[in-house]
Amino acid sequence: MNKEINSFEIVNGLIDSSVKKLNLGRAVYDLLSQPQRVLTVTIPVQMDDGSVKMYTAYRSQHNNALGPYKGGIRFHQDVDLDEVKALSSWMTLKCAVLNVPYGGGKGGVIVNPKELSFGEMERLCRGYVRAIAPVLGSEVDVPAPDVGTNGQVMAWMMDEFSRFKNHNEFGVITGKPVILGGSRGRIEATSRGCVFTIREAARAIGLKLKDATVVVQGFGNVGAIAARLLKDDGCRILAVSDTSGAIYNPRGLDISTLEEHKACTGSVKDFPGSQSITNEELLALSCDILVPAALENQITGANAAQIKAKIVAEGANGPTTPEADRILAARNIMVLPDVLANAGGVTVSYFEWVQNNSGYYWCEDEVNERLERKMVEAFNEVYCLYKKRKDVDMRGAAYMVAISHLAEAMRIRGWLGTQMYSDAKCEFKLA
Ligand code: NAD
Numbered sequence: 001m002n003k004e005i006n007s008f009e010i011v012n013g014l015i016d017s018s019v020k021k022l023n024l025g026r027a028v029y030d031l032l033s034q035p036q037r038v039l040t041v042t043i044p045v046q047m048d049d050g051s052v053k054m055y056t057a058y059r060s061q062h063n064n065a066l067g068p069y070k071g072g073i074r075f076h077q078d079v080d081l082d083e084v085k086a087l088s089s090w091m092t093l094k095c096a097v098l099n100v101p102y103g104g105g106k107g108g109v110i111v112n113p114k115e116l117s118f119g120e121m122e123r124l125c126r127g128y129v130r131a132i133a134p135v136l137g138s139e140v141d142v143p144a145p146d147v148g149t150n151g152q153v154m155a156w157m158m159d160e161f162s163r164f165k166n167h168n169e170f171g172v173i174t175g176k177p178v179i180l181g182g183s184r185g186r187i188e189a190t191s192r193g194c195v196f197t198i199r200e201a202a203r204a205i206g207l208k209l210k211d212a213t214v215v216v217q218g219f220g221n222v223g224a225i226a227a228r229l230l231k232d233d234g235c236r237i238l239a240v241s242d243t244s245g246a247i248y249n250p251r252g253l254d255i256s257t258l259e260e261h262k263a264c265t266g267s268v269k270d271f272p273g274s275q276s277i278t279n280e281e282l283l284a285l286s287c288d289i290l291v292p293a294a295l296e297n298q299i300t301g302a303n304a305a306q307i308k309a310k311i312v313a314e315g316a317n318g319p320t321t322p323e324a325d326r327i328l329a330a331r332n333i334m335v336l337p338d339v340l341a342n343a344g345g346v347t348v349s350y351f352e353w354v355q356n357n358s359g360y361y362w363c364e365d366e367v368n369e370r371l372e373r374k375m376v377e378a379f380n381e382v383y384c385l386y387k388k389r390k391d392v393d394m395r396g397a398a399y400m401v402a403i404s405h406l407a408e409a410m411r412i413r414g415w416l417g418t419q420m421y422s423d424a425k426c427e428f429k430l431a
Contacts, residue, residue: 005297007086007318014322015089018399019407021392027416028407032092035085037061041131043109045124048117055111055124059132061141062088062104065409066096068139069105070346072146072175073128073153079108083296087146090317091346094339096402098378100350105141107132113148125153129160136161138171138357144349145175147220147295151187155180171356174349183352185367186345191225191315192368193344195233196375197336198289198313204383205334207310210234213287215309217241217279218294219258219268222315222342226291228255235289239282242267242294246282247274283307292319299324307333314338329393337395339402340382347374 012033019029039059044052058081061069071091074084084106092104109128113121135141145154154176162168170181178184185192202209212235216223219240227237236252244267247253253274261271269276283290283299284306292298293315299307301323312328313336314320320328320335328335348371355361362370378401386397410416 005300005321006082007296008082008089010318010322011086011089011093014395014399015093015403018396018403021389021396022400022404022407024403024407025416028403028410031410031415032063032089032403032406035060035062035088036064037135038081038085039132039135040081041128043124043127043131045120045127047120055109055127057107057109057128057131058084059107059135059141059143060084060088060105061135062106063092063406064103065406065413065415066092067101067103068137069141070095070100070102070144070349071104071106072144072345073107073109073149073157074146075109075111075113075148075153077110077112079110084108086296087317090339092406093399093402094343094346096405097339097382097398098343098347098374099405100343100347100374102142102346102350105143106146107143111148121153122156125156126160129157130164133161133164136172138169138353142171142349142353143173144345145221150221151175151177151182154182171353174352175345176352181352181356183348183355183367184362184364185371186348186352187221188225188229189348189367189371190222190342190345191229193347193371193375194222194226194291194313194315194336194341195229196344196372197341197379198230198291198311199233200376200379200383201311201313201334201336202289205310207288211236212289213238214289214291215239215282215285215287216291216293216315217246217282217298217319218292218316219262220293222345223291223293224255224259224262226293226313226315227253228259230289230291231255238287239277239285240268241279241282244269246277246279247271248277248282248285249274280306289313291315294319297321299328301327304328305331307331309333311336314341317342325393325395335394337398340378340394340398343378344371344375347371 087106095102176182239248290309296318304324304327
């Protein structure tokens with residue numbers, strides 16, 4: 001990821017301008033520009049050779065005005081505190097855009113998970129949960145997977161927390177395997193939600209999904225499944241990438257064979273029938289839909305002018321910088337912002353938590369139907385505001401929707417004082 005650009009400053013800049021556009025008081029910005037609590041912990045892990053290694057890890061609890069803190073845990077060698085704080089702010093905004101009754105949180109461990117054995121990984125996961133257990137709980141803070149973590153990691157973490165509580169607490173974490181209270185449809189949910197927003201956006205701008213051309217940056221959980229679902233909808237996937245490089249086939253890539261190739265070889269590299277291109281070439285390809293699904297700050301002032309897509313759908317969190325946003329908006333490229341486009345994951349995490357709390361489990365069709373309803377409703381709320389305002393792009397509109405929901409909750413809870421603003425001055429009612 002591009003470490004020159006500070007994602008926490010970016011998200012706060014966007015919160016600041018949205019608070020001003022909504023005519024909300026300074027207290028709203030002050031409350032949303034800092035996490036409510038940040039934990040930094042050191043986790044000792046016994047390695048397979050008998051030595052002990054220390055890992056630094058974080059949990060940022062950004063805001064819980066609308067419900068328990070909610071957000072994934074990232075295992076990556078480049079994790080830093082500002083990144084974790086930014087990711088937790090995005091979670092608060094995302095849940096508020098989707099009307100999901102959660103706040104925002106995020107965790108991160110500075111580790112390259114590919115360098116750990118299975119046993120070392122389990123000990124690190126259990127150590128992380130022991131370190132942050134006092135601030136976790138299904139009504140307090142509910143983690144989930146992110147880059148470098150998966151269902152197995154969630155299972156170990158849920159198990160460790162259940163030992164700490166002396167009873168099974170399935171609802172403390174989401175993204176679990178189905179056998180341990182995971183929701184059907186959760187693995188595909190982020191990508192499926194992203195595809196629902198792409199479908200709505202395509203309809204809005206008059207683009208037919210059948211035969212539309214697609215480029216995906218980051219062939220991981222989100223990117224690979226988005227590519228597969230878009231292909232199922234009739235799109236042609238021209239190019240994809242991962243950390244090993246990018247591959248291109250103008251006639252379209254066969255995504256299920258590519259998924260098998262990646263499972264066997266560990267990367268998309270050398271996929272038969274494709275040609276190898278650079279990451280910069282991938283982003284500059286002519287296509288209808290570009291899905292950045294890797295990490296932050298990939299589309300910047302330096303490369304935004306080369307992007308030729310009609311829709312950029314942010315599978316990843318924070319892939320587009322504000323400077324790039326301005327360039328894309330001036331070129332009439334519609335950006336579906338992360339807080340909307342990749343919110344399918346947290347939405348089905350919410351469904352998982354509801355199922356855990358009620359002890360009654362839904363079939364996959366039910367999950368997908370409810371997800372579609374939530375995503376379409378959120379898209380329409382954001383899109384209507386975007387069309388109405390004229391002075392914001394889709395990201396600006398999404399932030400305004402989210403912050404209006406959050407400000408209303410914080411005001412009614414009494415967090416903003418009594419003289420911050422009057423209803424006459426603010427724009428809680430956006431419609
Ligand atoms: P992942 O680790 O499964 O996949 C990330 C992929 O991106 C990998 O294939 C990796 O090789 C590739 N990658 C990394 N850096 C790259 C680069 N510079 N160029 C090209 N490819 C690169 O992670 P994921 O769960 O798919 O998450 C991806 C993004 O989506 C992250 O920003 C994450 O925060 C966001 N997100 C994930 C979820 C979820 O449910 N997994 C939900 C919401 C948002």
